[in-house]
Amino acid sequence: MNTLKIIKIRVCTTDAKDIKTITFTHPGSVQPGQFYMIWIPGVDEIPMSISTINEETKGITFRKVGEATTALATLKPGDLIGVRGPYGRGFTLSGKHVLFVGGGTGIAMLAPAVEQAKKQGIDATVVIGVKNKTELFFDKRIKDTGANVFISTDDGSFGQKGLATDIAMDLLKKNTYSSVLTCGPEPMMKKLLDLCKNIPFQASLERYMKCSIGICGQCCIGRGLRVCKEGPVFDGKTLQNIEDFGNYRRDASGKKIQF
Numbered sequence: 329m330n331t332l333k334i335i336k337i338r339v340c341t342t343d344a345k346d347i348k349t350i351t352f353t354h355p356g357s358v359q360p361g362q363f364y365m366i367w368i369p370g371v372d373e374i375p376m377s378i379s380t381i382n383e384e385t386k387g388i389t390f391r392k393v394g395e396a397t398t399a400l401a402t403l404k405p406g407d408l409i410g411v412r413g414p415y416g417r418g419f420t421l422s423g424k425h426v427l428f429v430g431g432g433t434g435i436a437m438l439a440p441a442v443e444q445a446k447k448q449g450i451d452a453t454v455v456i457g458v459k460n461k462t463e464l465f466f467d468k469r470i471k472d473t474g475a476n477v478f479i480s481t482d483d484g485s486f487g488q489k490g491l492a493t494d495i496a497m498d499l500l501k502k503n504t505y506s507s508v509l510t511c512g513p514e515p516m517m518k519k520l521l522d523l524c525k526n527i528p529f530q531a532s533l534e535r536y537m538k539c540s541i542g543i544c545g546q547c548c549i550g551r552g553l554r555v556c557k558e559g560p561v562f563d564g565k566t567l568q569n570i571e572d573f574g575n576y577r578r579d580a581s582g583k584k585i586q587f
């Protein structure tokens with residue numbers, strides 16, 4: 329899995345404003361929450377969570393934010409990309425009823441986790457939070473699993489006006505969940521962790537990555553926890569003791585950037 333495979337893109341779709349999915353043939357088992365390193369020839373190699381998991385094919389879903397993702401967005405079926413992985417630890421799915429909370433592009437990697445949970449017979453409630461309705465994607469895909477879906481937009485252009493954490497807070501008051509699983513902006517996930525003191529909690533983190541195989545130390549948080557190896561999914565007990573969580577990340581040079 330440390331070998332770079334050069335693979336032809338099969339399908340490219342536009343899912344929402346600046347959000348695209350690329351699927352390719354990559355047989356093998358993958359845990360929801362794991363990620364690939366994607367090489368865009370002549371541009372860069374970047375970490376991407378796996379958003380579509382089938383036996384033979386896999387997919388990544390990304391937002392156009394900078395040089396690499398903009399180049400990725402111009403690729404077409406038949407173009408070549410490099411794929412390394414899968415890497416990292418994904419979500420542990422268990423219990424009777426799981427609450428999933430996804431913010432922004434975070435919903436991309438939660439989608440296969442919801443699908444897997446439903447296949448295992450676990451009830452799923454999903455909160456999707458986006459800035460406005462043009463940024464909403466995978467809501468139909470998630471509803472089709474039979475999950476109970478709640479949507480919030482910051483500007484009220486779709487679903488409930490406000491933040492995903494507002495809906496989550498309400499649901500947590502009214503219902504009992506076996507665990508809460510989340511991916512999205514870190515301040516959102518930190519707020520959620522503070523609401524889930526007595527509920528098992530898992531969050532998927534993003535940090536700047538170079539090697540992605542636990543060697544370079546670039547992605548460390550807390551006392552030497554490597555996001556690429558011990559994460560990207562961490563449990564609530566671990567995150568409660570990590571000062572970085574929800575506060576800052578580091579750029580490629582190691583400089584602290586506040587969230």
Ligand SMILES: Cc1cc2nc3c(=O)[nH]c(=O)nc-3n(C[C@H](O)[C@H](O)[C@H](O)COP(=O)(O)OP(=O)(O)OC[C@H]3O[C@@H](n4cnc5c(N)ncnc54)[C@H](O)[C@@H]3O)c2cc1C
Pocket residue numbers: 363372373374375376377378388389390391392393394395396397398433436437533534535536537538560579580
């Ligand atoms: C485990 C993991 C999973 C991810 N999954 C997704 C996903 O499913 N969809 C998605 O849209 N994005 C995902 N990202 C973020 C994605 O890797 C960055 O947005 C991407 O690298 C940006 O590259 P760029 O050249 O387009 O933008 P840049 O202008 O280079 O950077 C934009 C932002 O991305 C960050 N970034 C740049 N390079 C890296 C890198 N090598 N490692 C981590 N962060 C970087 C920068 O610090 C900056 O905040 C994931 C990141 C990690 C660590």
Ligand code: FES
Pocket residue numbers: 536537538539540541542543544545546547548554555556557
């Ligand atoms: S990216 Fe090198 S240790 Fe994680």
